[in-house]
Amino acid sequence: MQETTLTSDTSSVDAVPATAPESPTRLIWRRFRRRRPALLGAVIVLGLAIVALFAEFFSPYDPAKRDSDHFYMPPQVPQFYHAEEGLHLVPFVHPYVESFDSETFETTFKADSSRLCQFRFLGQGWSYTILGVTLDRHLFAPDPDCPMHLLGTDSLGRDMLSRTMIGARLTLMMATLVVTASVVIGTAVGLMSGFFSGWVDNLLQRITEFVLALPELPFYLALVAILPRNAGPYTVFFLLALILSLLKWAGLSREVRGKTLALRRVDYVMAAVALGAKDRRILVKHLLPNILSHVIVVVTLMIPQIILVESFLSFLGIGVQPPLVSWGLLLNAAKDLQNLGSYPWMLLPVCAILVAVLGFNLLGDGLRDAIDPYSN
Known part of the structure; x- marks a missing residue:
């Protein structure tokens, strides 16, 4: 009876499948992905x-181009609006109208609510070169006739974004x-x-x-x-x-x-x-x-x-x-x-x-x- 019990125990132990040990890389990745702040940091760095x-592709304007008509233009906030056919998912901004104060010698900007400037996704804009290839497509291409500076401009009218x-x-x-x-x-x-x-x-x-x-x-x-x-x-x-x-x-x-x-x-x-x-x-x-x-x-x-x-x-x-x-x-x-x-x-x-x-x-x-x- 004792031999039978030993044989049964041995067979039950042998029946347990052996799991291969994880590699150090898999162990590090498993511990890393459990930490949400670390994953957030990885996303930010990526x-x-x-x-x-691909900075040129994401840049709506030539960073070296000067615009003498829009010195120190404040940031324009993207908005959405309702129309008769429904909500427009394409963001827009109100263009600014500038005025000069003769007493303080300051240029002030006021949003022109009567006009809309829309983005053009993957539209044509200023030309740039990446890896020897000349391109003119941008993620957000502004309307050439309607200035659109999401982060404003500097003292020379260059786009801050x-x-x-x-x-x-x-x-x-x-x-x-x-x-x-x-x-x-x-x-x-x-x-x-x-x-x-x-x-x-x-x-x-x-x-x-x-x-x-x-x-x-x-x-x-x-x-x-x-x-x-x-x-x-x-x-x-x-x-x-x-x-x-x-x-x-x-x-x-x-x-x-x-x-x-x-x-x-x-x-x-x-x-x-x-x-x-x-x-x-x-x-x-x-x-x-x-x-x-x-x-x-x-x-x-x-x-x-x-x-x-x-x-x-x-x-x-x-x-x-x-x-x-x-x-x-x-x-x-x-x-x-x-x-x-x-x-x-x-x-x-x-x-x-x-x-x-x-x-x-x-x-x-x-x-x-x-x-x-x-x-x-």
Whole structure:
């Protein structure tokens, strides 16, 4: 009887189907998608990337085109209206009629309720080039005879919505270049410092400590101030990216060094050393993949910092130079308190900066929690 019971128990155990363990990537994705703020951050970052890549398609006007008849036009709010045949789903705006006050010398705008300006979805507008192909289609094409500026215009009559979208490309490009260079330098220095130790570690850490000891803001201003003023805008852009890269790698290097010190004594690394594996193979094949998840999280949290630094320097007028457009350069026009009081919509690029910083922070926090194996 006892043998029969044992046989029955064994067969019941064998009947239970064995489930294959989930891969680390699937586990991270399963923990990540449970966090709604992280998903919201991913959607924001994806939307910013799409707008930056196809900014001309989303821009209703040429961002460099000046309109002498519509200086400092206030934002026009899209509306819907009822007609005899029902609700019109195509949004419209009321055109503004400007008047000049001879006493205050101010130009005022008043909505003309007798006229309507409608959008044209996927309509023809100003020409632009993407990947060598010349196009003239836009998501929202305005009526050429009816000005329509959803975020208003600046002091030269340029459309603020178009300039904000074009500025997203340059600001995010600056953040991408700086973060890429900082990650490459910081990861390489941290790996070598933590793995080799000895005089290599001492030398690299003294250099890292020197960079960390530099006061960031005064050093930014000093380095940017020595940039040649007669240099072209693209030269200034890349020199500014180089300066930021040389000052942002040190923090990541310290973090990577700490991770490497903890990993270089684990069994699989010691086994690779015992089998005679070369140092480069150990660094690339064994250590780097295990710290890569931490580096990805640092990247998502470093990008908002670069966006804020670039915006601050360009706001002061020592960063990105015209005719290039960035979010910080757009805010440069709002640093005059008198203009800001009369034309508050010049601060609208701040909303784009806040959304970008919020999106990357939410994404970074979500990735950090998803990668942590001890998180709930």
